[in-house]
Amino acid sequence: MTTFLQLAVSGIALGSIYGLVALGFLVIYHATGLVNFAQGQLLMAGAMTAYVLLMQLDLGYPLVLLGVVVVALLLALVFRYGIHRPMVRRGAPTENMVVATIAFGLVLTAAAELGIGNTRYGVDPIFPGAPIAIGGVSMQTQSIVITAVAWVLVGLVWFFFTKTLTGVSLRAVGLNRTAAAVSGVRVSRLITVAFALSVIVTAVGGALVAPIIGAGPSMGLAIAVKGFAAAVLGGMSSVYRGMVAGVAIGLIEMLSSYYISSAYAPVIAYTILFLALVLMPARVRKSGATA
Amino acid sequence: MNVPRPRRAALAALALGSSIALVGCATAGSSEAQSGGDTSSEGPVKIGYIGALSGGSASLGVPIQHGIELAIDQLNEAGDLGRELELVAVDDEADATKSAAAAQRMVTEDGVVAVLGGPNSGTVLANNPIITGAGVVQLITVAQGDNLIDPETPGADLTYQVTENNSYDVGAIVQLFEDGAYDAICAVSDTTEYGQGGIQTIRTVFEERGLEIATAVSHEVNATDLTPQVLSLRDAGCDAVYLFDYGQDAALFMKTVNQVDWEVPVIGGRGLNQAAFLSIAGEAGDGIIFPSVIDPEKASAQEFIEAYDAKFGEDDDPAHTFSALGYDSVMLLAAGLEASGFEGGEALASALEDVTLEDAASGKEGSTLTYTYGDHRAPSDDFLTFWTIEGGEYQLYSRDVQSTRP
Numbered sequence: 080m081t082t083f084l085q086l087a088v089s090g091i092a093l094g095s096i097y098g099l100v101a102l103g104f105l106v107i108y109h110a111t112g113l114v115n116f117a118q119g120q121l122l123m124a125g126a127m128t129a130y131v132l133l134m135q136l137d138l139g140y141p142l143v144l145l146g147v148v149v150v151a152l153l154l155a156l157v158f159r160y161g162i163h164r165p166m167v168r169r170g171a172p173t174e175n176m177v178v179a180t181i182a183f184g185l186v187l188t189a190a191a192e193l194g195i196g197n198t199r200y201g202v203d204p205i206f207p208g209a210p211i212a213i214g215g216v217s218m219q220t221q222s223i224v225i226t227a228v229a230w231v232l233v234g235l236v237w238f239f240f241t242k243t244l245t246g247v248s249l250r251a252v253g254l255n256r257t258a259a260a261v262s263g264v265r266v267s268r269l270i271t272v273a274f275a276l277s278v279i280v281t282a283v284g285g286a287l288v289a290p291i292i293g294a295g296p297s298m299g300l301a302i303a304v305k306g307f308a309a310a311v312l313g314g315m316s317s318v319y320r321g322m323v324a325g326v327a328i329g330l331i332e333m334l335s336s337y338y339i340s341s342a343y344a345p346v347i348a349y350t351i352l353f354l355a356l357v358l359m360p361a362r363v364r365k366s367g368a369t370a
Numbered sequence: 371m372n373v374p375r376p377r378r379a380a381l382a383a384l385a386l387g388s389s390i391a392l393v394g395c396a397t398a399g400s401s402e403a404q405s406g407g408d409t410s411s412e413g414p415v416k417i418g419y420i421g422a423l424s425g426g427s428a429s430l431g432v433p434i435q436h437g438i439e440l441a442i443d444q445l446n447e448a449g450d451l452g453r454e455l456e457l458v459a460v461d462d463e464a465d466a467t468k469s470a471a472a473a474q475r476m477v478t479e480d481g482v483v484a485v486l487g488g489p490n491s492g493t494v495l496a497n498n499p500i501i502t503g504a505g506v507v508q509l510i511t512v513a514q515g516d517n518l519i520d521p522e523t524p525g526a527d528l529t530y531q532v533t534e535n536n537s538y539d540v541g542a543i544v545q546l547f548e549d550g551a552y553d554a555i556c557a558v559s560d561t562t563e564y565g566q567g568g569i570q571t572i573r574t575v576f577e578e579r580g581l582e583i584a585t586a587v588s589h590e591v592n593a594t595d596l597t598p599q600v601l602s603l604r605d606a607g608c609d610a611v612y613l614f615d616y617g618q619d620a621a622l623f624m625k626t627v628n629q630v631d632w633e634v635p636v637i638g639g640r641g642l643n644q645a646a647f648l649s650i651a652g653e654a655g656d657g658i659i660f661p662s663v664i665d666p667e668k669a670s671a672q673e674f675i676e677a678y679d680a681k682f683g684e685d686d687d688p689a690h691t692f693s694a695l696g697y698d699s700v701m702l703l704a705a706g707l708e709a710s711g712f713e714g715g716e717a718l719a720s721a722l723e724d725v726t727l728e729d730a731a732s733g734k735e736g737s738t739l740t741y742t743y744g745d746h747r748a749p750s751d752d753f754l755t756f757w758t759i760e761g762g763e764y765q766l767y768s769r770d771v772q773s774t775r776p
Contacts, residue, residue, distance in 0.1 A: 082601050085630065089597035096594075188424075198429035199618040201649035210629040217629050291625075292594055293618055293650040297425045301592060329595075336598030342561055342588035344598070 081215040086333040092222035094329020095229035096288050100306025101313060101321035102236060103281035108315055109253035110273030111163070113176050117184035118281055119303025124154060125282025126294035127191050130200045140205050144286065151282035152275055158183060159274040164267070184299075191296040199295035221290045228287055232280055233322045239276070240318065249273055305332075308352055328352065414456035415712055417442070417703065418476040420469055420497055421488025421511075423461035426592050429617055429646040430489035433687035434511050435459055437696025437731075438486060440674075440681055445704055453712055455704065458482055464489075466496035473497035477504035483707065483714040484509060486699050489692065491515030492563035502528040505715045507706075507722070511699045512692050514539065514640070515567050519746055528719050530741060532699045533732075534749040535776070536571040539640055539661050542754045542773035544579050546637050546659060547610060554584040556608035558599055560591040560619055568614040568639060575776075584608060593619050600626040604634070611636045613658070617644030621651035628654040635659075643689035648762065655759040659767050662691050662757045663732035663749075666766055674731035689757070689764050694731040698739055702727055702748065722746075734769060751775055 100118055107115045115121075128150045132143040162179050171179075191197075204221040211218055240246040249269045251259040260266045285299070292298065305328055312327070313320035331351055336344035419438055422431035435457075442455045458480045462469035469488075476482050477500065485501045487494040487510040494513045501508045502525025510518055510531045519531050547555050557572055559565030565588065573583055585606040587599045600623065603611060611627075613620050613636050620642050627634065638660035641647075647655060665671050674697060675690050687693040702725055709721035727739040727748075734755055739748035751774045758767040 082605060085601060086597060089595055093595045192424050192428075197424045197432065198644075199426070199646040199650060201621075201646075201652060210631075212631065217631060219625070219629050288594075292592075292622060293646065295426075295618075295646075297428075298592070301590075302594060333595065333598050336589075337602055341599050341602060345590055 082337070083334075084214075084216045086337055087330060088216055088218055089222070090330035090333035091326055092218070092226045092329070093332065094309075094326035095226045095322070096284055096302060096325070097305045097309045097328050098322035098325025099229045099232065099280055099284035099287075100303055101309035101325050102233060102318050103277045103284070104307055104310040105313070105315060105318055105321050106236070106273050106277040106280070108310070110249055110270050112173060112253075113163070113180070114307075115180045115277070116177060116303075117158070117180045117187065118277075118306060119299030119301075120184035120187040121151070121154060121278050121281045121299075122285035122288075122302060123191060123294070123296060123299035124187055125151060125285030126202070126289035126298060127195055127285075127296070128282070129286035129289050130202050130294040131195060133202060134200065144283070147282050147286045148279055151279040154187075154282070155275040155278035156271070158278065159271050163270075163274070188296045188299075195296075197296055199293040199298065202289040202294050204290040219291065221287070225287045225291075229284070230322070232283070233318055236276065236280065236318050245269065245272060308349070312352055312355060414454040415707060416456050416458050416480060416482045417700070418480060418482035418485035419457060419459045419488070419511075420462050420472045420476070420485060420493070421459075422464040422490060422493070423459070425463045426616070426618070427464040427489055429644045430512060430641075430692050431461075431464075433645075433690075433693040434486075434489060434696035436682050436686060437678070437693035437698075438511075438700050440678055440693075441697045441700035441704075443681075444677070445700070451704060451708055453707075455700070462488065462490075462493050462497075464493060466492050469493035469497040470500055473500040477501055477506050482506065483712065484703055484718060486511050486696070486703070487513060489513055490564065491518060491567060494518055495563075498525055498529060499523075501525070507703075507714060507718045509699050509703055512695050515563065516571055517567070521744075526746070528715075530702075530722055530746040530748070532702060532739065532748050533695050534663070534753055534773075535747065536568055537575055537776035538749065538773060539754070540568075540572050540575040541776055542661055542771055543612070543637060543639075544575060544581065545772060546756070547576075547581060547612070548579065550610055550635060552610040552635075554606070554608045555581060555610045555612060556585040556587075556603045556606060557583045557612040557614060558587050558589070558596075558603065558623060559614040560593075560616070561588050562591050564616070564641070565591070565614060572612060572614065583612070589619065591616070591619065593622060596623050596626045597630075599623070600630060600632065604630065604632050608634065610634065612639075613637065614639040614641070616641040617647030618650055621647050621649075621655065624651045624658060625654040640691065643691035643757075643764075645685060645688055648688060648759070648764065651759070651762075653759075653762045656761065657758065659756055659758050661754045661771070661773075662689060663694060663753060663755070664690050664757075665734040665755050665769060667769065668733075668735040670729040671731050691732070698727060698730045698732050701730065702739060702741075734771070747775070749775070 103118050125147050128147050132138045132146045205224050206220040248264045252269050309325035310321045312324035331348045335347040422428050446454045460472040462472050484507040489512040491513040507528045512533050514536045516535050516537050559569045587602050636658045638658050640661050642660040705725045706722035710717040722741050723743045725741050730739045733753045737753045738750045754771045754773040755769050756767040
């Protein structure tokens with residue numbers, strides 16, 4: 080039982096990161112209909128920023144997290160005003176913009192390699208110290224932080240989308256952009272808000288996971304793939320479903336690795352996900368909006 | 371063909387991304403077309419290096435390149451060779467397809483006299499037939515696969531391995547497991563060519579020595595969580611672990627062992643000589659033992675380390691294992707080139723078969739790097755030392771290592 084609980088705790092922490100990445104996918108998708116395949120590299124950007132500020136410049140964590148948010152905001156603005164909006168104005172189809180997100184991701188990876196280095200770097204945890212053990216189940220303090228912050232962020236994003244005028248307007252943009260514009264909603268500004276929200280959440284996720292697996296230019300892809308799977312499994316419809324799906328993937332990965340086969344755990348996890356997608360009733364996949 | 375403006379914008383964005391990404395893959399040196407093997411008598415002699423300079427394996431591939439650069443700088447500065455050496459380096463990102471494409475370009479366009487192979491066995495297996503097929507010599511710097519030197523393959527006459535192979539390392543490490551008299555030795559590796567080939571070698575060598583691997587677990591490379599693997603081994607009753615992993619995965623394994631408070635002796639593979647391992651594991655790596663090619667009491671190793679740290683900094687390759695092998699690869703090649711009159715191909719291959727390096731940066735004091743006719747694996751007996759981690763720093767564990775050529 081202790082082993083099962085240990086696996087479950089680890090799966091929840093890991094899945095919470097997938098859920099955060101899924102959240103990043105969903106926010107932009109709902110505002111623009113765009114799947115942002117630079118999400119993994121944006122996670123990497125958060126991790127590398129944390130590494131530079133914490134390990135190279137010796138700043139404290141409050142300033143590090145502030146710096147991560149600032150860098151994320153800048154990247155979001157570059158993404159939005161340097162790539163997305165010009166392409167929208169030229170009438171680029173969605174698939175072209177998806178290609179542009181891939182290019183943006185490549186640029187971020189190359190920039191990190193050239194500017195910082197191309198190995199994996201250790202990053203100190205927010206609360207250094209021995210792992211916390213309760214009843215034979217232990218967790219690194221950083222894993223506890225990851226889980227807590229991820230769920231708080233999901234809660235805040237949910238609150239934003241359901242309880243604030245800006246969030247509700249953003250949902251309206253996602254449902255029907257023309258109708259929202261006619262109703263007086265400032266569509267362009269709200270899309271920028273969506274980009275900022277998405278990139279900040281993802282970059283903070285990168286900064287949180289860096290003390291566990293290190294920070295490096297190539298770290299984002301594997302997490303982003305699972306985050307995308309979580310977003311899809313959640314129906315690309317709501318933030319909490321994406322988060323729950325992320326945790327489900329994390330749990331399946333952990334449990335199948337231990338109880339079935341460690342070598343084939345990713346295959347098993349994705350097979351289960353595939354079956355879930357195929358068998359899931361269409362009304363579940365299609366129902367709900369961002370909240 | 372007319373391309374709609376929006377599509378052109380997307381293609382331009384992708385091209386920009388690709389071009390910037392490829393900066394890391396840029397070659398140093400011209401792309402003048404020449405046939406494989408340098409035959410010119412003037413100008414610098416071009417040496418190729420194909421290795422992972424980005425991605426997960428870059429923490430091995432970059433120190434190798436730095437070692438190569440240091441050797442070339444020193445040789446050119448001394449001027450004893452009579453010709454200058456010039457490096458043509460290409461990033462294969464540890465991808466076999468890209469490695470093969472890089473090899474094709476090197477032997478058909480760059481006119482390199484020889485190619486130094488990188489850290490990954492899978493990429494060397496992919497690029498070696500192209501390099502040797504063009505009549506160009508390849509020296510494998512760091513990749514350890516037992517199958518990289520195979521007399522039955524067509525390019526065997528032109529292929530040389532600078533480093534010791536997996537069987538050599540495992541043969542030395544096994545003494546630690548014998549000394550411990552463990553009841554259940556278990557192993558962990560990734561699912562790559564390196565990891566699975568390593569596990570196969572471990573099983574074979576262990577069987578020859580009357581030992582066995584009780585349980586082996588795998589994981590995808592660059593894992594994000596290794597809790598199931600650690601718990602699997604703990605619950606299987608393992609009382610010693612052979613950690614055959616690269617740095618970042620090995621670091622995650624050790625952190626997880628530490629997290630679940632499992633006190634078990636862990637003995638690692640040579641992949642732990644990476645800055646990434648030390649950086650990520652920190653003090654969670656304390657106590658682990660692993661093989662190295664660095665002997666701190668050897669004068670030539672001391673000189674190399676001093677020169678390397680002065681040029682690239684102490685944190686660039688704190689264990690110096692991979693950079694030393696890159697450095698020695700150039701020294702071996704330079705000796706061969708001098709003997710062949712800077713001719714490549716068969717002339718260089720033949721010259722290399724009489725080369726011995728007695729003052730190499732790698733290897734324990736008294737060992738040599740030697741090629742002979744029909745034996746293209748350089749390390750002599752007693753090449754290895756054992757190292758450990760103490761207080762988050764690399765420390766020599768023992769020079770008393772019995773290592774023999776398999």
